[in-house]
Amino acid sequence: MTEANSRELSDEIVIKIDKMHKWYGDFHVLKDINLNVKKGERIVVCGPSGSGKSTMIRCINRLEEHQQGSIIVNGTELTSDVKHIEEVRREVGMCFQHFNLFPHLTILENLTLAPMWVRKIPKAEAEATAMHYLERVKIPDQANKYPGQLSGGQQQRVAIARSLCMKPEVMLFDEPTSALDPEMIAEVLDVMVTLAEEGMTMICVTHEMGFAKKVADRVIFMDAGQIIEENNPEDFFERPENDRTKLFLSQIL
Ligand code: ADP
Ligand code: MG
Numbered sequence: 001m002t003e004a005n006s007r008e009l010s011d012e013i014v015i016k017i018d019k020m021h022k023w024y025g026d027f028h029v030l031k032d033i034n035l036n037v038k039k040g041e042r043i044v045v046c047g048p049s050g051s052g053k054s055t056m057i058r059c060i061n062r063l064e065e066h067q068q069g070s071i072i073v074n075g076t077e078l079t080s081d082v083k084h085i086e087e088v089r090r091e092v093g094m095c096f097q098h099f100n101l102f103p104h105l106t107i108l109e110n111l112t113l114a115p116m117w118v119r120k121i122p123k124a125e126a127e128a129t130a131m132h133y134l135e136r137v138k139i140p141d142q143a144n145k146y147p148g149q150l151s152g153g154q155q156q157r158v159a160i161a162r163s164l165c166m167k168p169e170v171m172l173f174d175e176p177t178s179a180l181d182p183e184m185i186a187e188v189l190d191v192m193v194t195l196a197e198e199g200m201t202m203i204c205v206t207h208e209m210g211f212a213k214k215v216a217d218r219v220i221f222m223d224a225g226q227i228i229e230e231n232n233p234e235d236f237f238e239r240p241e242n243d244r245t246k247l248f249l250s251q252i253l
Helices: 053-060 082-091 107-117 123-136 152-164 182-197 209-215 233-238 243-252
Strands: 013-024 027-038 042-046 068-073 092-095 170-174 201-205 218-223 226-231
Touching: 013 053, 013 201, 027 053, 027 201, 027 226, 042 053, 042 209, 053 068, 053 170, 053 201, 082 092, 092 152, 107 123, 107 152, 123 152, 152 170, 152 182, 182 201, 182 209, 209 233, 218 233, 218 243, 226 233, 226 243
Parallel strands: 042 201, 042 218, 092 170, 170 201
Antiparallel strands: 013 027, 013 068, 218 226
C-alpha cells in the first residue's frame, strides 16, 4: 500500500449515502451515489463542471432533496421530517464559493447571529466563541469591520469561522477558493489544512489538487452524476484507472 495520507480512522461512520438518486424535473442528476464517510475522514470530490458535485454536497444538508435511496448523517436519516433536517443541519457546516456574509452586519455580528438566534447562546458567550474562531482563521483584528472592507480571502475565512461557531461535526466545502484571486487561495487552503489536521471530518469539492494530495484520505471523481472512481490521492493521481478520470486529470494538472 502506498497511501500518502494513510492514518488510523475510527470505524464510526458520520455520513452514509446509499443508492441515492436525484432528479431535477426529468433530469436524472445523481445516479446511484454510494458513499460512507468515517469520523475524521477527509474526502476531496472533483470532476467536470455539471457532473453533480454541488448537488451531491447540497443533498447532505438537504439544501436539495433526493428522491431515492438514503442519506444518514450522524445517525439521523434525511427525510422530509423537518426535525431530522434541523438535526442534521446542526451537525453540518457548509462553506460555498460565494461567502454569503451579511453585508450590513460586522464580522463579529455575522459570526454571532446564528449561535444567538438559532442556538440561543448568550451574547457574551457567542462573542467569545466568535473571537476564538476569528483567531483560528487569523483575522481577529477584523472583527468590527464590515464584509465589504475585507479581501475575498479574508471574507472566505470569516465564512469558515462562521460555520465553526456552530461547532459542526462535519464540514462541507463547495469550491471555496474558486472565486478568489490567486494570491488569496493559499490563505484559505491553509485554514482548511489546519482544520483537517485537527481532525475535522470534511468533504471538499475542489480542484486544488495540491490540497487533495496533502490532506485527502480519499479522492472521488464524479462524472455525469455518478461516482466513477475513488482512491487514495497517490493512486488516484499517479494511476487513474478510468478513461474519463485520465482525461479530466490531463486537463487540470
Ligand atoms: P457541479 O457542481 O459538478 O458543476 P451541479 O451539481 O451544480 O454540478 O449541477 C449538475 C447538473 O444539474 C448540471 O447539469 C446543472 O445544470 C444541473 N442543475 C443544477 N442545479 C439545478 C437546478 N436547480 N435545476 C435544474 N438543473 C440543475
Ligand atoms: Mg458546483
